[in-house]
Amino acid sequence: MATITCERITKRYGGVVAVDALDLTIRHGEFMVLLGPSGCGKTTTLNMIAGLEEISEGRLLFDDKDVTWQPPHKREVAMVFQSYALYPNKTVRENIAFPLQLRRTPREEITRAVTEVAEQLEIGHLLDRRPSQLSGGQRQRVALGRAIVRKPSVFLMDEPLSNLDATLRLSMRSLIKHLHHRLRATFVYVTHDQAEAMTLADRIAVMKGGLVQQLDTPEGIYARPANTFVAAFLGSPQINLVQGEIAPDGSFARGAFRLALPPGAAQPGRAVTLGLRPEDVGTLAPGLARLEARVDLVSPLGSETHLEVVAGDDVKLTLRVPKEWRAQEGQVIAVGVDPARLHLFDATTDARL
């Protein structure tokens, strides 16, 4: 196991800053997910940790050892790629054995390790096949096998499930989680898929523009997003963000739309962005704020229903309601909102208030 410490690491490509003075500590045995949209710097960060990209500035420590200038193979890391990166000319057995062969491991030990890994990943029957004869899921298992066979202290995964279909992705996700529990190694996992991040991570670092926007547990990030970007990036359907201001009575106001806020949430007159998660609505009850809206579109999903509604003059909201609610398009509905579950952001800085 290893603690990874990024001390203000920066990556520049010419004048473009891909990662900007990143400070991040990944603890022993932690499952850290770097989450963000394309171009946010998450893969570059992973590559710098792997040693595949030079660090322009800053220091990278594994435990207390400075590995900033160490080549990848000296860092004791293993990496799994989105494209699987299996050697096409080698069989599954040779692919898994390759890192051990390079380390001049005795042949009997290689055979034992490969068999053990193949059993763990249920690919024992595929050992003599070549990658071209495998399905996507099988290839990714082989890639995982090649990574775990040499028992590294750090696993780096670059969107490993992105090329798989939805069903396979779910089963591979569980497999990776089980692997983490069993190996107790440090995992750094890059993805743009919020569901993967939420289900796998001990902690998530949400990135944008080469900067970490928020570093917290999945629950923390979902419940207390640091800014509108983080709020919008996590959650499906997306959080409703409405720009407006604080009315003299302390409620949120945008035109005719009003919503009660917890007392003293913000100074009256201040321009703010209101965040309302689609699922944070329910039947009206004492203590809940009243939200009246006209139903524009009903999308039943079987287990729940999504309503697109218009509140006030022009405030479009998406609400996630129980499937039993029989709303009609054009109907005016009133729902209850717990003011404590509303999010307020500064309209200028987008930071959480």
Added chain:
Amino acid sequence: MSGALERRPGPRRRPALGYDERNAAILVFPVVAVLLVVAAYPILYSFWVSLHDIVLTRPLRRPFVGFDNYLRIFDDERFWLAVSRTTVYTVVTVAVTTLLAVLVALLLNEAFPGQRILSALLLVPWATPSVVNGLMWKWIYDPTYGLLNALLVQLGLLERYRAWLGDPDLTLLLIANAAVWKQMPLAALLLIVTMKAIPDDLYRAAKVDGANVFQRFIHVTLPALRPGLMLVLVYETMISIRHFDLFLIMTQGGPGDASFTLSWLIYVETFRSLRFGTGAAMSYVLAMATFLLSWALIRWLGKRI
């Protein structure tokens, strides 16, 4: 109509060619016709010639001799000498061309300042006509004003000018050098194209797995290069085994018989001795040898891809 025999429609016969196939045949026909005239006819005619004793010094008598011309070739000492010269020349040319092409492709596959200009310059020798290439190297090797002599003498590596192409031990190698200079760029280009298709992730995975530069070349680059290498080896073998123009321009088979290759033998037999029958038979033998060698190479390398 009781009792009348009704003709039942039988199962409809599928036309020999479908709509698309018919259109394709119409479009392909002109090319096939041209090929039949300019390729198939000369091939068949030369085969006919190879079965006759045709000597232009007595053009009216051209008796049919069956495979006698072929049998005569194998009894001819000059033929076996030419086979050995051609073998040496082909092996050297193909080996050096392929090796240099791999090195140049590896170099030009890397990003460095001037890489694009160098890639463009690489094509200059390939674009140079064979005759110009032959003359250029003949001048470079020239015993009185050649660049090679001047360079080596000025560097102190040679005491006095020498007739490079007059040295029987060196002639074939020097002609092979001229051939490599012209043929290597295309081979390198073919390999660069193959190299560009190797996913970067494979190299990155190999780096993380602990492979050094040499191991990455052996385990990632070389296996991926096999289709390109096969193309290069087959193409270069086919070209080199039949090379003629450089020999005509640079040495005319000499000095003595030092560069007496199969193509040169065929030329001498056909156009100097005017024995078209044996000349055509030799051409057939050379063509078959080229074909068999290419087939063997494709089978051998194809299994490893």
